[in-house]
Amino acid sequence: NPTLSITLFGITFKNPVWVASGTFGYGLEAREIYDVSKLGAVVTKGISLRPRLGNEPPRIVETPCGMLNSIGLQNPGVEKFLKELYPEIEKIDTHFIANVFGETEEEYVEVCLALEDAPKIVAYELNVSCPNVKKGGIVFGHDPAVLGNLVENTKKRIKKPLLVKLSPNVTDVTEFAKVCIDSGADGLVLINTLLGMRINIYKERPELSTKTGGLSGPAILPIAVRMIWQTYERYGSAVPIIGVGGITTHEDALEHIYAGASAVQVGTANFYDPLSPLKVIEGIGSFMKEKNIEKFTQLVGRAHRLDI
């Protein structure tokens, strides 16, 4: 039987299929539906230093090809997370990655520091790409110099691996990938949601209270694949790339992987079929078996190879 286990930034994951930030809460609700420990990892909803209420509703609108959200990083704050949610998370036998958000550089660092002694959190995913907040988020992710400083100053104060989740709302994603790598990032997560908008023609107003929101789901699959491809082509040997964006099936996941992703995250699909991450795991396993591929790593970046 093929092996799906992978080691990235010094950590061994049971498989390369994770669930994406903001689409799975803190992993606790899904326990009613299936065994969450089957997942390669759970990425938490963005955690900030202080509690946040998020934006006014309506803050979700569906489209035929995906959904728009403008949640605004609602979360209980790191203190309450550690006190009330972490003890439950500790019972789940898989790795957790904390998506970390700050309005200032110091806030990003402080959230990470607060989580340093929580062994279940194996890495941080810096959120510099939320399109729905006025302070923080893309303010850090759309300026290479600002991003470089944040990554460098965070990295030097923490012990756990540091991943950076990049924004697709830029002209050249590889410019931002390079800055992260040069500043010491251990991995890149591509991509967050794409800035979009819908208008309700009967109300003659935008659907979302914030007018714009982040587009996720099938619509952004080709954008994610393209950005992973471009980043892998230039920096694939420097750091692992984690693919996220529009993955519903194992075929979608394999597109990310063939483009250069060392692991993938299933996001919006969780809302439509909660079992989709498990189906993706199974599908990749069967695919490898059929193709007689022993190790998952043989699939990574495969569409770039000139010898097959």
Ligand code: DOR
């Ligand atoms: O689309 C997103 N929505 N991306 C984020 O990073 C955060 C989230 C939110 O809370 O608005």
